Amino acid sequence: MTTAQTGGPALLTGRTALITAGASGMGRAGARLFGAHGAHVILVDVNAAGALAVAAEIEANGGSAEAHGADLCDQADLDRFVTAVKSRHEVLDVLHNHAGVTGPRGLEFDVASWNACMTLNAWVPAYLTQQLLPLLRGSDAASIINTASTAGLRGVAGLPVYSATKGAVIQFTKATALLLAPEGIRVNAICPGGTDTAGMRAAFQEGAVDASLSAIAATVPLGRVGQPEDIAAVALFLASDASKYMTGTVIPVDGGATV
Template sequence: MDQHHGTCAIVTGATSGIGMAIARALAAQGHALLLVGRRQAEGAALANSLTAHGTPAQFVRADLSDRAAPDIIVRAALDSFGRLDVLINNAGALIHGTAEETPDDDWDRIMDVNTGAVFRMSRAAMPALRVQGGAIVNIASDWALVGARGAVAYAVSKAAVAQMTRCMALDHAAEGIRINAVCPGDTDTPMLAAGVSGAARADRLAALGAAIPMGRVGTPEDVARVAAFLASDAAGYMTGALIPVDGGASAD
């Protein structure tokens, strides 16, 4: 287990699902955490739980569509922990629909949350990361790598994140800032099968899993382990990589 005493990581979308699992994985590596999300109660509870188990953690409630939010978040990390070493761009939203079924407002919202917020958070973090070198890990999607039916806005937004990852990796490699992306497939989070609960949700997850070569949907921890690896010194010679964590779905 890596021990990065004195280092700090920002995790966006940290109040549930993949973001919460990543926060716990980074805590296990020894990072102090600046947690970001829209759910005050859940974010504060996570920060308190991590702090009680020995990980310094603060929660900042923020809506990443707010253009001022990234600078406020980075400043909060620096004020609380004195430095920034890792940025996890995890916050995102999902809508379904073909091009004909997707109104302009939905298209604009998904592109802003899933792509624009990654750009703005990364831009705000660069000066702090440049001080000692660091890592950005973007959470994209396996739909950034292959075509998707019935989710054009989401898939395009995540493909843009993949290309942004490669471009920023080239721009900042010589500065010691590594930038990679995890591309999850179907993962058992509140976003997947939203609005379905109980036995119906279990049946839905089983049906989704049956279509995946490894026979199951992923867990948040499956994704978190790879994100934590990319954030760690063990991935010190990796930048610009897009890593599918999808049970083989994008290889099929």
């Protein structure tokens, strides 16, 4: 990518970055931004057609990308995806564990809904970190970025299961940051606040969240909800050398809402 295309120097030239749930919302915004900054982007999403479309968009803009369709909650599918990545790549510079699901509302959960939420939100990032660590060790600038949530920092009354999973992501981030620091592998987390995505709007419609975008905006000191590009910009920072002295950090990107 050129300086003109990125609005500044390309920050990820020559690097390979994997983004889960890259077909829409914050994941799509991150994939596009990583691609614009010179990374080869590996996208995976349960929406295979959506992932292919984002990869095509990145390539149409002069970048490099590949798309994989996989249901990461299905262990066999998850393993097939890991095998595919290992067969195509010897080095991975950025692992952005972004995929997540809101999960059951209130205390209306059973073992199946609890496990489904915990699997995608906590098990998948942990498993990908474990399985792709040999590829990350091949990088001289490895960065793992986990998408947590402000719900993992302060809890959301209507979403205790989701809050629990995101709290788990935060503690996994901190523990693995300590574990991998001697190898120079950085691990950080982003905690988005209310962000205007199709998934968030669907949660409102389904009654999973007792709010609206305008109601959330009214509680935010900066006076608006987040946009996917706001989260992508922080992911780019954590993926790049601009954050090379940061590990174990948990960054709220919420317009000041958790202050």
